[in-house]
Amino acid sequence: MTTTFPGTSVTTGHAHPPRRSVRARPEAVLALIAAGVVAVVGMWWANTPSVAGFDDWLTNAGRITGLLAGYAIAVLLALMARVPALERGVGSDRLARWHSMGGRYVVGLAVAHMLLIIWGYALTDRTDVVRETVTLNLTYPDVLKATVALLLLVGVGVVSARKIRPKLRYETWFHLHFYTYLAAWLAFGHQLATGAEFAVAPVARTSWYVLYLGVAALIVWYRFLTPVRLAVRHRLRVSRVVPEAPGVVSVYVTGRRLDRLRAEPGQFFRWRFLTGHLWWSPNPYSLSAPPGASEMRITVKDLGDQSRSLAGLRPGTRVLAEGPYGAFTASGRRARKVLLVAGGVGITPLRALFESVPAASGDLTLLYRARDERDLVFRAELEEIARARGATLRYCVGPRAVIGDPFTPATLAGLVPDLPRHEAYVCGPAEMTRAVTAALRAAGVPKRRIHHESFEF
Ligand SMILES: Cc1cc2nc3c(=O)[nH]c(=O)nc-3n(C[C@H](O)[C@H](O)[C@H](O)COP(=O)(O)OP(=O)(O)OC[C@H]3O[C@@H](n4cnc5c(N)ncnc54)[C@H](O)[C@@H]3O)c2cc1C
Numbered sequence: 001m002t003t004t005f006p007g008t009s010v011t012t013g014h015a016h017p018p019r020r021s022v023r024a025r026p027e028a029v030l031a032l033i034a035a036g037v038v039a040v041v042g043m044w045w046a047n048t049p050s051v052a053g054f055d056d057w058l059t060n061a062g063r064i065t066g067l068l069a070g071y072a073i074a075v076l077l078a079l080m081a082r083v084p085a086l087e088r089g090v091g092s093d094r095l096a097r098w099h100s101m102g103g104r105y106v107v108g109l110a111v112a113h114m115l116l117i118i119w120g121y122a123l124t125d126r127t128d129v130v131r132e133t134v135t136l137n138l139t140y141p142d143v144l145k146a147t148v149a150l151l152l153l154v155g156v157g158v159v160s161a162r163k164i165r166p167k168l169r170y171e172t173w174f175h176l177h178f179y180t181y182l183a184a185w186l187a188f189g190h191q192l193a194t195g196a197e198f199a200v201a202p203v204a205r206t207s208w209y210v211l212y213l214g215v216a217a218l219i220v221w222y223r224f225l226t227p228v229r230l231a232v233r234h235r236l237r238v239s240r241v242v243p244e245a246p247g248v249v250s251v252y253v254t255g256r257r258l259d260r261l262r263a264e265p266g267q268f269f270r271w272r273f274l275t276g277h278l279w280w281s282p283n284p285y286s287l288s289a290p291p292g293a294s295e296m297r298i299t300v301k302d303l304g305d306q307s308r309s310l311a312g313l314r315p316g317t318r319v320l321a322e323g324p325y326g327a328f329t330a331s332g333r334r335a336r337k338v339l340l341v342a343g344g345v346g347i348t349p350l351r352a353l354f355e356s357v358p359a360a361s362g363d364l365t366l367l368y369r370a371r372d373e374r375d376l377v378f379r380a381e382l383e384e385i386a387r388a389r390g391a392t393l394r395y396c397v398g399p400r401a402v403i404g405d406p407f408t409p410a411t412l413a414g415l416v417p418d419l420p421r422h423e424a425y426v427c428g429p430a431e432m433t434r435a436v437t438a439a440l441r442a443a444g445v446p447k448r449r450i451h452h453e454s455f456e457f
Contacts, residue, residue, distance in 0.1 A: 022084070024089035041068075047197045055123035062119075062120055066117065073110075141194065146190040160173075170283055233257065236318070238319060241315075247301055248375075255295075257293070269323030270322040271284075271322075274318040282322060285298040290352050339419070343370075347427075354382065354386075368394070407439045422449070
């Protein structure tokens with residue numbers, strides 16, 4: 001079933017233009033990380049006059065992997081420090097992907113470091129690897145703590161594996177990651193105490209301190225102090241909870257001077273609702289309407305304990321919101337025409353963009369995929385926006401067996417005239433996002449004009 005609701009004129013509702021914020025370019029961030037890798041290897045090179053014998057090769061390979069692991073864990077923590085320039089420029093979605101790939105490098109490098117060092121030292125000391133492991137842990141400064149750090153990192157890596165992660169609750173997964181802070185702290189001492197580079201080169205030692213203390217300062221400021229500062233400044237409270245569809249509610253949150261948050265349609269916050277059992281769980285939800293100066297709205301589907309509990313929130317409940325995060329916004333858009341593609345509860349950020357993204361009459365299209373008519377949320381609002389803005393709204397409702405695949409290149413091109421000249425924003429289940437992205441590419445939309453937000457964590 002497909003319905004079209006063309007309209008006639010343009011309005012942007014209560015959207016207001018945000019002030020420009022600093023945004024780090026993804027390529028620049030990657031170049032900076034790569035420059036750090038070169039500097040770290042250079043540090044080893046400068047402090048290694050020669051390598052002689054198999055044991056020395058092993059030990060030096062262990063030193064390089066150890067240095068790179070130490071550097072990579074600092075980078076990993078910096079990427080997730082919620083630095084606004086990174087969140088807005090690179091986007092939380094891409095940062096999470098980099099973080100998860102980086103996590104695999106850290107664990108791989110740290111394990112390789114341990115094995116290579118033990119083997120190299122065992123050959124030099126003419127002993128076996130078991131004895132060498134015991135000697136290293138019991139007699140070398142801080143090595144035992146580093147071993148505990150490695151076990152923690154491997155543990156976090158295992159629970160983050162693609163097969164295990166979907167079985168975890170969001171808050172379990174979120175809180176487990178705090179062990180990486182502990183691991184970085186436990187491993188730091190042995191790097192300075194046993195790393196040959198740091199013993200002989202004060203510049204290397206100072207750089208390492210600057211790197212780690214800098215990252216620690218970013219984490220403390222952005223992850224811990226900023227949410228408290230925002231809470232004091234904005235005094236957020238739940239004002240009302242409105243049912244939208246079976247299992248879906250909107251939560252309205254009011255506060256003071258919310259325009260100073262500089263949140264943009266398409267972005268999300270991590271929300272803590274300060275009730276007895278919800279306060280410790282900061283779940284991410286997108287704004288489902290452009291933020292106003294005194295009110296914001298999120299819309300939540302009950303997928304688990306926390307999301308289900310939001311239906312029972314009482315007006316007046318205090319709220320801590322960490323954000324705004326995400327690069328899924330109209331900033332940096334290149335094309336005049338805009339296509340929004342939503343699947344299920346992925347409609348939330350697109351609902352906000354549908355109302356606010358600058359577009360002339362006839363230049364804006366929203367495709368909204370749902371399994372069942374009853375699952376369509378914001379129906380009246382979307383139709384009103386479409387009518388007022390002269391935008392096209394199409395619902396693709398029903399099982400695939402009945403309506404066919406709405407996201408083949410041919411179907412999409414049929415639904416959206418002039419498809420290759422659109423800027424596209426996609427939010428929905430991972431499988432749908434992949435299918436839509438592939439169809440858009442095949443239909444001729446360049447990759448840089450396709451933006452997506454993932455609700456997976
Ligand atoms: C950037 C971002 C923006 C988001 N915006 C919205 C929004 O606007 N509206 C909304 O309803 N949701 C949104 N989500 C998803 C939402 O954060 C989660 O569904 C919610 O935090 C789940 O918490 P819970 O305690 O209710 O469920 P849990 O108890 O943590 O999970 C119960 C089960 O459901 C699975 N599960 C829960 N959520 C998801 C998910 N998103 N994807 C896959 N499996 C899941 C878990 O793996 C687990 O097996 C967003 C997520 C992200 C990352």
